[in-house]
Amino acid sequence: MSKRYDPGTGRFIVEKYDDDEGWTTWTFDDFEPFLKACDYDLSDAELNGYVPEPSRMALCKATPYSLPETSNDALIESTGRSLALQKRMTAFYVTDIHLDSKIMKRHPDGATPEQVSALVEEVVERIAEDFITDDDSDPVLLVGGDVSNHCRLVEAFYTALAHRIGGERIVAVLGNHEFWDPETHCGGGHPCDSAIAWYRSMAERAGIHLLEGDLIVFKDTGVEVVKRQYMRSFPPEGFQRLLRSARLAVFGGVGFSGLRGDHNTDSGMYREGMDRDEEVRLSEGMDRLYRQLLSAVQRYDMVVLTHMPLHDWTDAPRNPNWIYVRGHDHSNRITIDESTVELADNQIGYGGRVSLKSFHPMADDDTYWRSDALGYYPDGIHEITKAQMYDFYRSRHVSMTCSQIGTFYMVKRGGVYMFFVSLPRGSFYMLSGGMLRNAKTRDLRYYYDRLTEYAECVRRFTAGYMSLTSKVSKKVKALGGWGTIHGCIVDVDFFNHIYVNPLDGKLTPYNAPEDIVRKFVYPSVGALIRGNCPNLLEKYGSKMKTDAVMRKLFPDAEGEPVLYESTDIYTASRIYRSMQYLVELGIVRRWDEVLFRMMETEDEKTVAGLLLAGKTPDDVKEDGEFKISRRRNRSGWTLSESSFTPYHSRSYVT
Numbered sequence: 001m002s003k004r005y006d007p008g009t010g011r012f013i014v015e016k017y018d019d020d021e022g023w024t025t026w027t028f029d030d031f032e033p034f035l036k037a038c039d040y041d042l043s044d045a046e047l048n049g050y051v052p053e054p055s056r057m058a059l060c061k062a063t064p065y066s067l068p069e070t071s072n073d074a075l076i077e078s079t080g081r082s083l084a085l086q087k088r089m090t091a092f093y094v095t096d097i098h099l100d101s102k103i104m105k106r107h108p109d110g111a112t113p114e115q116v117s118a119l120v121e122e123v124v125e126r127i128a129e130d131f132i133t134d135d136d137s138d139p140v141l142l143v144g145g146d147v148s149n150h151c152r153l154v155e156a157f158y159t160a161l162a163h164r165i166g167g168e169r170i171v172a173v174l175g176n177h178e179f180w181d182p183e184t185h186c187g188g189g190h191p192c193d194s195a196i197a198w199y200r201s202m203a204e205r206a207g208i209h210l211l212e213g214d215l216i217v218f219k220d221t222g223v224e225v226v227k228r229q230y231m232r233s234f235p236p237e238g239f240q241r242l243l244r245s246a247r248l249a250v251f252g253g254v255g256f257s258g259l260r261g262d263h264n265t266d267s268g269m270y271r272e273g274m275d276r277d278e279e280v281r282l283s284e285g286m287d288r289l290y291r292q293l294l295s296a297v298q299r300y301d302m303v304v305l306t307h308m309p310l311h312d313w314t315d316a317p318r319n320p321n322w323i324y325v326r327g328h329d330h331s332n333r334i335t336i337d338e339s340t341v342e343l344a345d346n347q348i349g350y351g352g353r354v355s356l357k358s359f360h361p362m363a364d365d366d367t368y369w370r371s372d373a374l375g376y377y378p379d380g381i382h383e384i385t386k387a388q389m390y391d392f393y394r395s396r397h398v399s400m401t402c403s404q405i406g407t408f409y410m411v412k413r414g415g416v417y418m419f420f421v422s423l424p425r426g427s428f429y430m431l432s433g434g435m436l437r438n439a440k441t442r443d444l445r446y447y448y449d450r451l452t453e454y455a456e457c458v459r460r461f462t463a464g465y466m467s468l469t470s471k472v473s474k475k476v477k478a479l480g481g482w483g484t485i486h487g488c489i490v491d492v493d494f495f496n497h498i499y500v501n502p503l504d505g506k507l508t509p510y511n512a513p514e515d516i517v518r519k520f521v522y523p524s525v526g527a528l529i530r531g532n533c534p535n536l537l538e539k540y541g542s543k544m545k546t547d548a549v550m551r552k553l554f555p556d557a558e559g560e561p562v563l564y565e566s567t568d569i570y571t572a573s574r575i576y577r578s579m580q581y582l583v584e585l586g587i588v589r590r591w592d593e594v595l596f597r598m599m600e601t602e603d604e605k606t607v608a609g610l611l612l613a614g615k616t617p618d619d620v621k622e623d624g625e626f627k628i629s630r631r632r633n634r635s636g637w638t639l640s641e642s643s644f645t646p647y648h649s650r651s652y653v654t
Contacts, residue, residue: 002407002422003038004046013424014038015407046405089218089247090133091303092356094346095144095327096175097123099153101350116153123354124160130356131165139358140218140248141165144327144347145175145307151184151198158206167207168223171216173252174199175307175327179273192274192282211252211305213289215239218248220387228253231289236296243300244373245391251293252305255313255326258283283313291316299372301395309344318342323359372396379413381444389419393433396585402434411444413451418588420444432578432589440591450596451588457595458582465576466583469500472507475550478543479529479536487573487580496532498525499569502576507554516567523559531561575611 002015012034014026028034103111103119111119133139141161148154162170174196178184184198185191196212203210213228224242226234243249257264258280265279274282286306293302294316302322304310309326310318318324318340326342330349335342346357373395374388386408393400404421408431411418419431420439429436440446472490477483481492490498492509499508509528510519522528526544529536543550578589594611 002046002424003034004405004424006424015422015424090139090358091142091248092131092139092358093142093144093305093325093343094127094348094354094356095307095325095344096146096330096347096349097143097148097157097354098146098177098348098350099123099148099157100150105351117156120153120156120160124157124164126354127161127356128164139169140250141170141356142250142303142305142325143170143172144305144325145173145254146177146327147172147175149177149180151178151181151202154178154199155202155206158202158208162207168209170208171211171250171252171305172203172208173211173305173307174254176254176269176273179270182272185273190274190278191272192270192278195273211250213253213286215242215249215251215293217242217246217250219245220247220390228289231292239293239296240300240376243297243302244376244395245387246301247394248303249301250303250305251290252303253286254282255286255306255308255310256283257308257312258287259315260312287314287316290314294319299375310342374410374412374417377410377412380411381448382410382412384408384410389431392417396587398433398581398585398587400433402431404431404434404436409444411447411451413448414455416451416455416582416586416588418447418451418591430591437590440593447591454588454591454595455582455586458579461595462576462579462583465500465502465505466580468505471549471553472498472500475543475547475553478547478550479539481533481536485580487575487577488569489573492528492533492536496528498528499573502572510564511561516570517565519564519566520561521564522561524557525554526556527559527561 002013004013005011006013010029012028012031014028014034014037016024026037028037099120102123103116106119107115127141131139131141147157158167158170158172161167178199179192179195181195184195186194200210200212209216209223209225213231215226215231217224217226226239226242256279257269263269265274265276270279290304291314298319299321302319304322304324306313306324306326307328309328310324320339320341322341324340324342326344327347329344330347332345332347334345343357343359346355348354373391374384386402386404389402389408389410390400404423406421406423409420409422411420420429421431421436422428428439428442430439431437469485469488469490473483473485476490476492476498481496484491488500488502490500492498495513496509496511499510500506501508507525509522509525511522511528511532512519522531526540529540544554544556575590581587581589592611
C-alpha cells in the first residue's frame, strides 16, 4: 500500500495492490477519509508538505509526528528524513588520555586552576579538530576510560567536550583510574557502586552517554538506550528490533579484571575503589550481559566498548560481526582476522599527544561486519517501506540514496533479495539501489519463481572471474596497496588501478590522475608502481623475488605509459559490479535473461559476449554462434572488432 500527500494538488492518495485486481487508486480532498482509508495508520505515509491541524493528530494510532504543536519544519524533518537517510555513521575513538600526567608534565611544581582549565581546553580543542568527517554524516566519539584520577577533572573534561562537539555524540566508559578518587566513594554501600553512581550523575549533568553494562543504539529517528537494570529482562526480539535499523549500536562498560590472576584489584589497580570480591562480581555481571547479547543479536552489527581487554572479564567467544574497542594496557595494536576485529590502537598513555582515530561500520569494504535487517521476513513477496529498504542496505553496508516516492516491494528467496517500486502514475520498476531499471514484468511471481536459478547462474558465470579479481586484490594488499574491488577494477590507491578484462582475464594497469576519461595505461603492474607508487616499490621488488604466484599474475615489463581517453571500461565494470552485489551480498540489482543460458550450456563465450554487448538470448543464432563484430563491444580495451579471446571461468585458476 502507498499512502501519500501530493503538495502540488493538495490531495491525499492511497494505492493498493491486489493479486487478482492489480492496482487500485483512491484520491481524497480531506484528511479524515484519507486517514480512514489508511486504517488510521500513518506510520509509513509520505506526507511531505502537509501541515496537520492539532485536532487531527489525535486520530492517528501511529504517525511519524507525536506532538500537536508540530511545526512545518519539524514535519519535513520527520517525514522527509526517509529520503535522505545517513549512509553510515563514523565512529571516532580515543582511550587513556590521563589528564593528570599531562598536567604534571607541563607543570611539575604544581598547576593553578587556570592552568588546569587551559590544558583541558587545549585537549578538548584537539579532539574537536579531529572530530570531522569527509561527508555529511553525524559522527560519534567513543571514549574508553582513564580520562583522569580526579572526578572533578573528568567532569570538567566532559562538560567542555560536550559544549564543544555536542554531548549527544559522546559515548564513554570508565577506566580503572576513575575509581581512585575518594570523593566518589561517599555514597554509601560499596565504594565501587558509589563511584559508578557518581559518574552516572556527572554524565547526566554534562549531557553525555556513560555506559556501564548499558546498550545505546543510534538510529535515524534518534537515540535509544537500554539501561543495565533493564537489560536482563529485555527479550531477544526486543534487541533484534532495536538493532535492525541501527546506524550504530554500542554495548559498553569498564569490564573489570575478574578473570585476571594478576594485575587486578589486589595489585592496586583501583586503589581503594573496590576489593577483589567486588571486582569479580562486576566482571561476572558484564559477562552475563555480553553472553545475553551474543545469544540475542549475534548476527547483528555492534561495537563493544570497554576499558579492559575482553579476556580480563569474560571467556565467552568473540563475535566476528562485532568490533571491539578497548584501552588500558597502552599497547596500541589492531587485530583484524576472520574471528575478530579489535581496535586497541589509540591509547594515548601518560605522555602521548591526544588525537582521534576512526572507523566506518558501514563502509563497503568492511566485509567482516554485515547483517540482515530483513532476515525476519519469510521467503516470498512482501510490501515494505522505503525505510525498511534503507535499513537492509545499511545492514549490508552499502551506501544508497532513493528519491522515489511510491509503494516498495521485496522479493526474497533463499537469502537473495530483489526490490521494486510502483510509482504514483502507475509505472513499475526494478530497483538497483535507488536507481530505476525497467522491469520485465509487473508479475513479481515471475522473479520469485526464477530467483534461485538466476542466482545460481550468476554465481557460476562469475566464479572464475571473481576468483581472479580476488587474487589480484590479495596481491595488491600484500604490496601495501588498497586492493578494493569494484566491478572489473582493483584499486592500488586513489589514482592507480588495475582493470581486469572479463573476457580474457588480461590485466591492464593504469593511472587516472585527473578524471575518469584520461588514463595512462602501463605495460605492467611493475611499471605502474615504479612510475606512481614509490611507497610500494621496495615491497614489490622483494615479493617478485619470493612469490611465484605474484610473478605469474604480475609479469614485469618496461615501457612508457600510453594515453587512453575513454570511459568504455566502466560499462563492463558496472555490469560485473551488479553481479558482485548478488554473489557477495545476496542483492539482485540487474536482471539479465541471457544468464539463464548458463543452466543450458557451458558456452561462456556466447553468454559473455551477449552480456557485454547488451543483447538478449534472442540474438543468438540457431547454431549457437554469436558474432560480436557486428555489435557494440562494452568490455573495453583488449577486444578487436573481428575477434576476441572469451572469458572462460576455468582458465583463470592459477
